[in-house]
Amino acid sequence: MRSGKVYLVGAGPGAPDLLTLRAAELLRQADIVFYDALVHPDIVQIAAHAEHVAVGKRCGKHSTAQRFINKRLVDAVRKHAHVVRLKGGDPMLFGRAQEEIAALRAAGIEFEVVPGVTSALAATAEVGVSLTQRGVARSVTFVTPRIGEGQDSNDWARAAMSADTTVIYMGLGQAEQIAEALIERGMSQSTPVVVVENASLPGHREFKLTLADLPGLASIGVAGPAVILMGDVYSDASAHAFEVVPRTRYA
Amino acid sequence: MRSGKVYLVGAGPGAPDLLTLRAAELLRQADIVFYDALVHPDIVQIAAHAEHVAVGKRCGKHSTAQRFINKRLVDAVRKHAHVVRLKGGDPMLFGRAQEEIAALRAAGIEFEVVPGVTSALAATAEVGVSLTQRGVARSVTFVTPRIGEGQDSNDWARAAMSADTTVIYMGLGQAEQIAEALIERGMSQSTPVVVVENASLPGHREFKLTLADLPGLASIGVAGPAVILMGDVYSDASAHAFEVVPRTRYA
Known part of the structure; x- marks a missing residue:
């Protein structure tokens, strides 16, 4: 039986024009596109001749849904030459690509990963502050927190503590626990923090605060996808207009 | 005096079609483009109506050249509406963007940062292994080493040790010192390592090895820009065809 090829494609951070040229071309050629809920509709529409299938959950929660997606990819490539699996950001950074790759490899299906802007x-970029800076920061950690899940639950905090700049993905719903865990481990309460909601999209908002004030974000109602940026590089982010976060100093 | 705008644009990892749609559009509109030595000539050529100016050094070495670039950007924007500063990868990750941003801010010049694929x-993506993986890796550190420069010289190593997956930029010339520093600090000699040279370009090569064998790369002659990937996620990268690295086990 002949089989097509699956392209695991990064859709970028949100704005349709932050897609790569390769991703756009692959979408134009696609027969079928499986896309995550967070991918901008205008990006999916580039696949004008393809069947569009929404998959994946909004919050990165793992479930049996992943097995179902794997199966659908394998089934699709038996029928179509050109299958695109479109993921928010980059597929290889918090994109849960490995489970799909494993399923494709197990089924002997050809695939290719197309990186995207995370x-x-x-x-x-929106805040105008480089993650790395000469004399200030030569390491950056990207991490997603695991709160209260047994003995491994502090590994994320150790990683977050050890780099000069830290980026926390999918953490805003646990802002209070994150601040608590990092302060408990010795990160300064006054560590500069910038939270960016809906990066690259028209409804984006930026909040400049300190680690101690991070829990205060909960009362503001940051509903869109957000990344938490922290470290000394953000201490001079003052040229930017930020929204105000209520003070919630730790005791 | 009227002044234009400077766009600090990520050119992506190398392949011209891994440029973003926004970057391509900005290049088409550009009056003048300042580009790093590592940016693919086909990307620079997209700026068909612009003056092309090569700046920057190949190895990320800092020098008075940076001040000269800053001055040229400020001068250019007095004459041109649309100035593009094109940087390899992403401007905000080991792109030395902050010094240019500071110069632009100091001169009161409008600017915008356009992110790219790092x-x-x-x-x-080329190796087909996700940096993060459920149950294996929830943190990734991007770091560039500082070898033997006083008391801070081990900070990079601490950051590299603390994450589940580690990516070392601009480190290949110091492969031996990197392996030595990390093993000395307790990283396992058998830590899986993948080195990718010329990622995304036709001449790309991948090497699968262990941390202990990293110094052996020196004898192979890896000349192109390379990233060093390490961590348990690469233990199952065997489906890929790798080039062989000579064994150079530590004592």
């Missing part, structure tokens, strides 16, 4: 880069 | 994402 949301942290769009977020810090 | 080379680590292209490298790991």
Whole structure:
């Protein structure tokens, strides 16, 4: 039986024109596109001749849904020459690509990964602050927190503590626990923090605060996808207009 | 005096079609383009109506050249409406953007940063291994080493040790010192390492090895820009065809 090829494609941080040229071309050629809920509709529409299938959950929650997506990809490539799996940001950074890759490999299906712009880069571009800076920061950690899940639950915090600049993905819903864990481990309460909601999109908002004030974000109602940026590089982010976060100093 | 706008634009990891749609559009509109040595000539050529100016050094070495670039950007924007500063990868990750941003801010010049695909994402896409993986890796550190420069010289190593997956930029010339520093600090000699040279370009090569064998790369002659990827996620990268690295086990 002949089989097509699957392209695992990064859709970038949100704005349709932050898609790569290669991704756009692959979408134009696609027979079928499986896309995550967070991918901008205008990006999906580039695949004008393709069947469009929405998959994936909004918050990165893992579930049996992943197995279902794997199966659908394998089924699709038996029928179509050109299958695109479109993921927010970059497929290889918090994109849960490995499970789909494993399923494709197990089924002997040809695939290719097309990298994308990850949301942290769009977020810090918006604020105008480089993640790395000569004399200030030569390491950056990208991490997603695991709160209260047994003995491994502090590994994310150790990683977050050890780099000069830290980016936390999918963490805003746990802002209070994140601040608590990092302060408990010795990160300064006054560590500069910038939170960017809806990076690269028209409804984007930026909040400049300190680690101690991070829990205060909960009362503002940041509903869109957000990245939390922290570290000394953000201490001079003052040229930017930020929204105000209520003070919620730790005791 | 009227002044134009400067766009600090990420050119992506190398392949011209891994440029973003926005970057391509800005190049088409550009009056003048300042580009780093590593940017693909086909990308510069998109700026068909612009003056092309090569700046920057190949190895990320800082020098008075940076001040000269800053001055040229400020001068250019007095004469041109649309100035593009094109940087390899993403401007905000090891792109030395902050010094140019500071110069533009000091001169009161409007600017915008356009994010790009950073080379680590292209490298790991090529190998087909996700930087993060459920149950294996929830943190990734991007770091550039500082070898033997006083008391701060081990900060990069601490950051590299603390994340589940580590990406080292601009480190290949110091492969031996990197392996030594990390092993000395307790990283396992058998830590899986993948080195990708010329990620996303036709001449790309991938090497699968262990941390202990990293110094052996020196004898192979990896000349192009390379990223070093390390961590348990690369233990199952065996489906890929890698080039062989001579064994150079530490004592």
